[in-house]
Structure formats: C-alpha cells, structure tokens
Amino acid sequence: MxxxxxxxxxxxxxxxHPDAGGWSVNLENDLGIPLASLQDGFFRRHWADVVHGRAALRDRLAIALAEFAPSVSPAALIEYWFSNDAHxxxxxxxxxxxxxxxxxxxxxxxxxxxxxxxxxxxxxxxxxxxxxxxxxxxxxxxxxxxxxxxxxxxxxxxxxxxxxxxxxxxxxxxxxxxxxxxxxxxxxxxxxxxxxxxxxxxxx
Missing domain, CATH: 3.40.50.1000 (HAD superfamily/HAD-like)
Known part of the structure; x- marks a missing residue:
C-alpha cells in the first residue's frame, strides 16, 4: 500500500479552547499580567525569533517580563500558558x-x-x-x-x-x-x- x-x-x-478568548482570557486576574503588555512586550517584539528557532522562549520571556511583570518568572508564565492551552x-x-x-x-x-x-x-x-x-x-x-x-x-x-x-x-x-x-x-x-x-x- x-x-x-x-x-x-x-x-x-x-x-x-472552550473560551473564545483562549488561554490568556484570565491572565491578568491570575498572574497580574495585562494581555496588552504581553502582546506588545513579548509577542510583537520577540515571537518571530522564538517561533522560528532563532531564540529561546525563556530567554526572550525573561527580557519581556522584566519590563512589565518583574514578579512573574518565565517558568511560571510558561506553565500557566501551556496548561491552559491544552484542550x-x-x-x-x-x-x-x-x-x-x-x-x-x-x-x-x-x-x-x-x-x-x-x-x-x-x-x-x-x-x-x-x-x-x-x-x-x-x-x-x-x-x-x-x-x-x-x-x-x-x-x-x-x-x-x-x-x-x-x-x-x-x-x-x-x-x-x-x-x-x-x-x-x-x-x-x-x-x-x-x-x-x-x-x-x-x-x-
């Protein structure tokens, strides 16, 4: 065959995801990270390099989070993201x-x-x-x-x-x-x- x-x-x-807002719908309530900050500070600036294998996710998240959510570690955000985006x-x-x-x-x-x-x-x-x-x-x-x-x-x-x-x-x-x-x-x-x-x- x-x-x-x-x-x-x-x-x-x-x-x-059961919610149209996706994994980040409760992000600000749960982790104190405004979605707009994550979009502007991480996804717009760093995502292209990360998703094409030119940069490590944790390295770029560390840079971004230091600017708008210094109390949240890359590991904590990654676990939240992945576990809430696993339906x-x-x-x-x-x-x-x-x-x-x-x-x-x-x-x-x-x-x-x-x-x-x-x-x-x-x-x-x-x-x-x-x-x-x-x-x-x-x-x-x-x-x-x-x-x-x-x-x-x-x-x-x-x-x-x-x-x-x-x-x-x-x-x-x-x-x-x-x-x-x-x-x-x-x-x-x-x-x-x-x-x-x-x-x-x-x-x-």
Missing part, C-alpha cells in the same frame, strides 16, 4: 485514530516553538497518537510560507500528492494546495472523512 499521510494543524484544530478535541483525536488504524499515517504540521512542541508531544502524549510532528522552530519557517510545506514533505519523506491536510486558516489551506497537497479548511462541522471525500483525496 502506498504511504498516505494526514497532516493536522494543532491550535484551532486539534487543540481548541484536546477528543472527538477529532478519536476519529484520527480510526484513520490511523485504517492505514493512514498521522502527522502534526504546526507553528510552534521548541518548548510547547515538546509539551504537546511528551506531556500531552501526542507521540502516542501521531507518527511525526513537524513544527516551525525545528524547520526554521512557518505557514503559509511554501518553504514550510516543502520542509514537512522532506522530513516526513512523503510526496505532496500523498498528503491530506486540515487547518483552521484559509491562507494555510490555500498555500498547501499550491504545494500540491490536498487540503481542507477545518471548522469542526465536518468529519475528516467527509473533508477527504469532498476533495476526492481518499479515492486517489
């Missing part, structure tokens, strides 16, 4: 496991930095459910850059026409299609099988 792989995005697909869609995961038993490889294709990638893979034990994880910091590029998709293909050693991909951002889906992947927008309203059939990928 020819190898076929289902590539799955993490945030907004496999991992979703796995168990229904989707269960369907994916059935597809895996049917012979499809399962891979994660996601924009993550090193520490959260390890948290997802090891602490949340996604390693038990997926055959591989391909993420921005390890590849040096991120979606929707075509370089990301090519790097994933190379790492997984799977040809583009043998890949089906789900993501919650249309730009990422369109870029995947431009690279020769079958891809569908994930909204949670359809099963993976239904999306596969909609693009006629399962019949290839």
């Amino acid at each position: 020819r190898r076929k792989a289902i590539m799955v995005d993490v945030d907004g697909v496999l991992v979703t 796995i869609d168990e229904s989707l995961l269960a369907e994916l496991q059935l597809l895996r038993k049917a012979g499809f490889e399962l891979h994660l294709a996601t924009v993550q930095e090193h520490e959260r990638a390890a948290y997802l893979w090891d602490r949340l034990a996604l390693r038990d459910s997926f055959d591989g994880m391909h993420y921005a910091a390890s590849l040096g590029c991120s979606k929707p850059d075509h370089a990301f998709y090519r790097a994933v293909e190379a790492a997984a050693r799977i040809k583009p026409e043998a890949i089906f991909f789900i993501d919650d951002k249309i730009a990422n889906v369109e870029a995947a299609r431009e690279c020769g992947w079958a891809a569908a927008l994930w909204t949670g309203d359809s099963t993976v099988r239904e999306l596969m059939r909609a693009v006629q990928w399962d019949d290839r």
